Amino acid sequence: MNGYKAPDIRSGHGVCREVRNIPGRVLAVSMDIPWELFQKHCSWTPDHVYMVPDMDLETVEQAEKTLPPCDTVVGIGGGSSCDMAKYIAWKRGCRMVLIPTIISVDAPLTNTIAVRVDKKVTYIGNIFPEELLVDYSLIQEAPPELNRAGACDIASIHTGLYDWRLTHEDTGERYDAAIAAEARECLAELDRNAEEVYQVTPKGIDTIVDLYRREVRFCAIFGNSRPEEGSEHLVAYNIEHITRRHFLHGDLVAFGLFAMTRLQQHEHEWMVSLMRRCGLRYLCPDASRDELRQALLTLKSFKDSAGLFYSIVDKIPITQEFVEDTLAALNCQK
Numbered sequence: 025m026n027g028y029k030a031p032d033i034r035s036g037h038g039v040c041r042e043v044r045n046i047p048g049r050v051l052a053v054s055m056d057i058p059w060e061l062f063q064k065h066c067s068w069t070p071d072h073v074y075m076v077p078d079m080d081l082e083t084v085e086q087a088e089k090t091l092p093p094c095d096t097v098v099g100i101g102g103g104s105s106c107d108m109a110k111y112i113a114w115k116r117g118c119r120m121v122l123i124p125t126i127i128s129v130d131a132p133l134t135n136t137i138a139v140r141v142d143k144k145v146t147y148i149g150n151i152f153p154e155e156l157l158v159d160y161s162l163i164q165e166a167p168p169e170l171n172r173a174g175a176c177d178i179a180s181i182h183t184g185l186y187d188w189r190l191t192h193e194d195t196g197e198r199y200d201a202a203i204a205a206e207a208r209e210c211l212a213e214l215d216r217n218a219e220e221v222y223q224v225t226p227k228g229i230d231t232i233v234d235l236y237r238r239e240v241r242f243c244a245i246f247g248n249s250r251p252e253e254g255s256e257h258l259v260a261y262n263i264e265h266i267t268r269r270h271f272l273h274g275d276l277v278a279f280g281l282f283a284m285t286r287l288q289q290h291e292h293e294w295m296v297s298l299m300r301r302c303g304l305r306y307l308c309p310d311a312s313r314d315e316l317r318q319a320l321l322t323l324k325s326f327k328d329s330a331g332l333f334y335s336i337v338d339k340i341p342i343t344q345e346f347v348e349d350t351l352a353a354l355n356c357q358k
């Protein structure tokens with residue numbers, strides 16, 4: 025089961041101040057904006073503070089080698105801060121505490137570390153976060169649309185399960201009905217709490233964090249992220265591949281969900297409603313219509329050349345007509 029360890033998650037208003045009780049030498053890893061924000065909520069001077077400049081593999085390796093020794097590394101911020109802390113703790117085998125200041129990505133719960141090699145995201149390492157301080161006041165200061173974006177990797181269970189089942193039937197790939205049922209229950213939990221997620225209430229924050237926790241657990245038991253990643257992620261990866269720009273992950277996956285539920289003919293209206301209620305931006309505001317068009321038209325060839333997994337994209341051809349209809353349907357959503 026990949027060394028899975030269940031995390032101890034403490035959540036509440038002001039829980040970030042518990043960081044002051046950590047004994048021994050403490051190394052804090054953060055970035056300018058989250059660190060400034062954090063200091064407003066908690067006056068604390070660790071033995072050393074390191075500001076993450078980027079997540080290029082060389083930067084990450086160099087930082088770990090040159091930073092002072094520590095008994096505990098504390099990651100404060102979003103995906104990059106958490107991943108840098110994970111890398112240091114993984115290499116050094118020291119204690120790690122994560123304080124997410126935003127819940128737009130699942131990095132505070134996953135065991136892998138996203139680094140960039142030649143500008144491409146690659147996953148390395150293996151360390152399951154064991155201690156999290158989820159401070160509502162801190163997280164609620166982030167722009168709400170960024171926190172809402174965290175729902176995308178739960179919503180993707182919908183298309184992911186369809187593609188997984190299809191792959192099992194077409195290619196005989198391993199399928200686990202009990203895990204599929206658990207994943208479906210996570211999707212239902214998101215549906216029940218969509219309004220809380222949209223409002224970024226404590227309940228909404230707990231919902232996202234707890235669903236990440238459950239998802240990481242069942243993916244670790246199964247051995248990969250098949251239960252939650254389907255063709256909607258292929259769309260997201262292809263938009264990044266075509267544009268070479270950085271996007272909010274939730275925007276890309278949301279557009280992927282919009283398009284792939286149409287291709288799958290799989291409860292598209294319900295998915296649009298769920299995304300609307302959670303505040304997922306399926307209009308993908310930072311990509312042009314032509315970039316979205318190209319991402320769909322080249323999806324199959326991109327997927328083939330990158331050697332990515334089987335899905336609806338292998339079963340149903342994406343025609344010019346489908347693409348234009350999808351973009352027209354998207355325009356009606358404005």
Ligand SMILES: [Zn+2]
Nearest residue numbers: 177257273277
């Ligand atoms: Zn994702």
